[in-house]
Amino acid sequence: xxxVSTAAGSLTTVGPGPVxxxxxxxxxxxxxxxxxxxxxxxxxxxxxVGVVTAADDTVPVYAAGRTLAPGTPLSEADLRVVRVRLxxxxxxxxxxxxxxxxxxxxxxxxxxxxxxxPRSAVGRADLLDVRPVTVPVDGxxxxxxxxxxxxxVWIVALAPGDRPPxxxxxxxxxxxxxxxxxxxxxxxxxLAPAAGASVAVLLDDDGTTRVLGALARGHxxxxxxxxxxxxxx
Numbered sequence: 001x002x003x004v005s006t007a008a009g010s011l012t013t014v015g016p017g018p019v020x021x022x023x024x025x026x027x028x029x030x031x032x033x034x035x036x037x038x039x040x041x042x043x044x045x046x047x048x049v050g051v052v053t054a055a056d057d058t059v060p061v062y063a064a065g066r067t068l069a070p071g072t073p074l075s076e077a078d079l080r081v082v083r084v085r086l087x088x089x090x091x092x093x094x095x096x097x098x099x100x101x102x103x104x105x106x107x108x109x110x111x112x113x114x115x116x117x118p119r120s121a122v123g124r125a126d127l128l129d130v131r132p133v134t135v136p137v138d139g140x141x142x143x144x145x146x147x148x149x150x151x152x153v154w155i156v157a158l159a160p161g162d163r164p165p166x167x168x169x170x171x172x173x174x175x176x177x178x179x180x181x182x183x184x185x186x187x188x189x190x191l192a193p194a195a196g197a198s199v200a201v202l203l204d205d206d207g208t209t210r211v212l213g214a215l216a217r218g219h220x221x222x223x224x225x226x227x228x229x230x231x232x233x
C-alpha cells in the first residue's frame with residue numbers, strides 16, 4: 001500500500017517498507033533503579049538476620065517460683081527456668097545451665113515470686129544473722145500476711161491473777177519494728193483465718209530474747225503488718 005502526501009503543491013510517493021519493532025535494552029549496572037533495588041534487598045536481609053540473632057541472644061537463669069524468705073533452702077522445686085537477655089550482667093544472676101544450686105545454699109535475703117535470683121541473694125545458712133521464731137496467733141490472721149511481709153511486734157503484758165481488779169490494764173508495748181515473716185502455718189494448711197495458727201518471724205538474738213521471754217511469761221504477742229509490704233502483690 002502506498003501513502004501519498006502533499007506539500008507545496010507537489011506529490012510525494014512513499015513506498016512500502018518493513019516496520020521495525022522497538023528493541024528492549026538489557027539492564028545495566030549503571031541503572032540507578034537497579035542499584036536502589038539491590039540496596040533494599042541487602043538491607044532487608046541484614047534486618048532479618050539481626051532480628052533472628054537478637055531473638056536467640058538469651059540465656060537461661062533461675063527465677064523464684066514463690067516468695068523465698070531468708071534462710072529458705074534453694075531447690076529446683078522452688079525455682080523455674082526463664083530465658084532472658086541480660087546484656088553483660090549475666091554474672092549477677094544465678095545461671096540455670098549448670099548443675100543447679102549448690103548443696104546447702106539458702107537465700108540470705110527475700111526473693112519475690114517471679115524475681116530473677118541474684119547471686120548476692122544466695123549464700124550459706126551460717127552467714128545469716130536472723131533466725132525464724134514461731135509466734136502463736138490466737139485470732140484470725142491479718143489479711144495478706146505471708147512470707148516476705150514486714151510486721152511490727154507488739155507485746156501485751158497479761159496481768160497476774162493476784163492483780164487487783166481496779167488496776168488499769170497494762171498498755172501494749174511495741175517491741176520490734178519491721179521484722180520479716182518467713183512462714184505462716186495454719187490448722188488447715190491454708191492462709192484462711194483459723195484457730196491455732198502460727199507465724200514465723202525472722203529475729204536477731206536481741207529480738208529472739210524479747211519475744212521468747214514474753215511468751216515464757218504468758219504474755220500475748222501480736223503481729224501488725226506494714227501495709228504494702230508483701231512481695232509480689
